Amino acid sequence: xxxxxxxxxxxxxxxxxxxxxxxxxxxxxxxxxxxxxxxxxxxxxxxxxxxxxxxxxxxxxxxxxxxxxxxxxxxxxxxxxxxxxxxxxxxxxxxxxxxxxxxxxxxxxxxxxxxxxxxxxxxxxxxxxxxxxxxxxxxxx
Amino acid sequence: xxxxxxxxxxxxxxxxxxxxxxxxxxxxxxxxxxxxxxxxxxxxxxxxxxxxxxxxxxxxxxxxxxxxxxxxxxxxxxxxxxxxxxxxxxxxxxxxxxxxxxxxxxxxxxxxxxxxxxxxxxxxxxxxxxxxxxxxxxxxxxxxxxxxxxxxxxxxxxxxxxxxxxxxxxxxxxxxxxxxxxxxxxxxxxxxxxxxxxxxxxxxxxxxxxxxxxxxxxxxxxxxxxxxxxxxxxxxxxxxxxxxxxxxxxxxxxxxxxxxxxxxxxxxxxxxxxxxxxxxxxxxxxxxxxxxxxxxxxxxxxxxxxxxxxxxxxxxxxxxxxxxxxxxxxxxxxxxxxxxxxxxxxxxxxxxxxxxxxxxxxxxxxxxxxxxxxxxxxxxxxxxxxxxxxx
Numbered sequence: 366x367x368x369x370x371x372x373x374x375x376x377x378x379x380x381x382x383x384x385x386x387x388x389x390x391x392x393x394x395x396x397x398x399x400x401x402x403x404x405x406x407x408x409x410x411x412x413x414x415x416x417x418x419x420x421x422x423x424x425x426x427x428x429x430x431x432x433x434x435x436x437x438x439x440x441x442x443x444x445x446x447x448x449x450x451x452x453x454x455x456x457x458x459x460x461x462x463x464x465x466x467x468x469x470x471x472x473x474x475x476x477x478x479x480x481x482x483x484x485x486x487x488x489x490x491x492x493x494x495x496x497x498x499x500x501x502x503x504x505x506x
Numbered sequence: 507x508x509x510x511x512x513x514x515x516x517x518x519x520x521x522x523x524x525x526x527x528x529x530x531x532x533x534x535x536x537x538x539x540x541x542x543x544x545x546x547x548x549x550x551x552x553x554x555x556x557x558x559x560x561x562x563x564x565x566x567x568x569x570x571x572x573x574x575x576x577x578x579x580x581x582x583x584x585x586x587x588x589x590x591x592x593x594x595x596x597x598x599x600x601x602x603x604x605x606x607x608x609x610x611x612x613x614x615x616x617x618x619x620x621x622x623x624x625x626x627x628x629x630x631x632x633x634x635x636x637x638x639x640x641x642x643x644x645x646x647x648x649x650x651x652x653x654x655x656x657x658x659x660x661x662x663x664x665x666x667x668x669x670x671x672x673x674x675x676x677x678x679x680x681x682x683x684x685x686x687x688x689x690x691x692x693x694x695x696x697x698x699x700x701x702x703x704x705x706x707x708x709x710x711x712x713x714x715x716x717x718x719x720x721x722x723x724x725x726x727x728x729x730x731x732x733x734x735x736x737x738x739x740x741x742x743x744x745x746x747x748x749x750x751x752x753x754x755x756x757x758x759x760x761x762x763x764x765x766x767x768x769x770x771x772x773x774x775x776x777x778x779x780x781x782x783x784x785x786x787x788x789x790x791x792x793x794x795x796x797x798x799x800x801x802x803x804x805x806x807x808x809x810x811x812x813x814x815x816x817x818x819x820x821x822x823x824x825x826x827x828x829x830x831x832x833x834x835x836x837x838x839x840x841x842x843x844x845x846x847x848x849x850x851x852x853x854x855x856x857x858x859x860x861x862x863x864x865x866x867x868x869x870x871x872x873x874x875x876x877x878x879x880x881x882x883x884x885x886x887x888x889x890x891x892x893x894x895x896x897x
Contacts, residue, residue: 387631387635389629389630390630392529395536397533429581429583432542432546432553
């Protein structure tokens with residue numbers, strides 16, 4: 366990157382090394398497992414708090430306010446676009462050939478939401494159609 | 507002599523933990539929630555009663571999520587509350603309890619939930635890789651040392667200076683795994699012999715497989731409340747009477763490895779606060795940090811429960827057994843219960859809390875206990891945290 370000052374290696378101004386664990390294997394947890402199975406069946410699942418009735422998407426083992434174990438899984442419907450953005454540069458400052466639109470998709474009467482790649486003409490509040498049940502979700506506005 | 511500090515009295519009224527296991531299916535947040543929920547249940551409180559949350563967790567790189575304090579917050583009940591994260595390496599667990607204590611002792615909060623979580627299993631090939639970068643990047647790192655090497659050198663130095671044999675040290679592992687057999691949360695309880703330890707695989711001489719604690723996932727949580735209101739919730743509050751912590755120099759080569767001077771300083775701080783003048787006479791039960799078997803002996807000496815180099819003699823006489831004079835690691839310690847870093851430290855505090863409350867079940871020690879000490883240790887073997895509790 367342009368603002369980096371380069372030291373001279375032979376004068377030992379710098380010492381180069383990497384700092385990484387080779388890779389991670391995350392456990393998805395019982396709720397994400399249910400969620401991923403749901404995706405495979407073309408369903409978006411949420412989980413409902415038995416006390417306050419809030420539906421968490423993606424499903425959550427516990428309600429973060431009532432602090433009780435959540436109850437049944439419910440299929441959430443009517444996805445809409447809560448907000449969106451259009452990306453022109455990637456994380457390494459490279460200009461993308463085609464800009465990408467990503468959005469936050471929420472569901473009617475549910476808490477939370479999912480990140481999605483958005484096709485079509487996005488508009489805040491607009492209903493969307495889910496094209497691909499995957500991570501990330503692919504939707505058409 | 508008690509110190510002349512002015513602070514509010516603090517009582518522990520609830521504790522909970524998850525089982526410690528090699529690969530828990532739950533996510534870190536779910537583990538934190540399970541432990542927190544159990545602690546609130548034991549205290550008879552709901553999350554809305556809690557004023558403030560303290561979260562303890564060691565390096566982010568273990569769970570593989572950066573900003574782990576924030577990540578754990580909703581599982582630990584910290585959303586929309588004053589929440590903070592504590593991190594002093596392996597000493598984090600006890601520091602989480604200490605931090606919970608000073609939130610209440612200062613008068614800032616009445617009821618605090620202190621939660622510690624660690625998931626060691628996601629990193630590949632082994633969580634030890636996380637420790638690759640705690641060294642001086644230029645003078646030490648190029649040899650790629652890991653912590654086991656350095657502890658092996660500390661162990662060797664401790665054995666040399668005090669003329670201690672491997673057999674004597676192996677007794678710690680035998681005792682702790684035996685104690686852990688009575689602990690429903692334990693990962694590695696069981697009956698083993700000194701021979702088993704000596705015949706186990708050599709990892710980094712003199713450290714063998716059964717000399718060292720396992721890789722574990724788990725969480726633990728405690729509830730601390732203001733002394734004035736503690737008896738609303740329980741007839742048997744357990745009082746936090748002394749706390750102490752010290753950080754030694756990160757340049758570990760500058761230090762005598764055979765004796766943890768920094769721990770002695772932390773212990774003196776906690777004992778002075780609790781009015782303890784003769785630790786060996788006044789302390790009834792102890793949970794020293796034991797990621798390696800020699801560390802328990804090392805720490806018992808640093809806690810001044812044995813003279814320098816004499817902890818192995820007392821151990822051999824049964825002084826530290828569950829039916830001995832000062833039972834040490836009655837829970838089974840890290841060697842028996844498991845070692846999810848921060849959660850393991852808080853597990854030590856919980857063990858003392860349950861012992862003093864008399865609710866330790868099959869882990870309960872034989873003699874009546876009134877004063878207990880829990881201790882953790884970490885960073886580049888330079889930090890120690892000590893807590894003294896009474897019933």
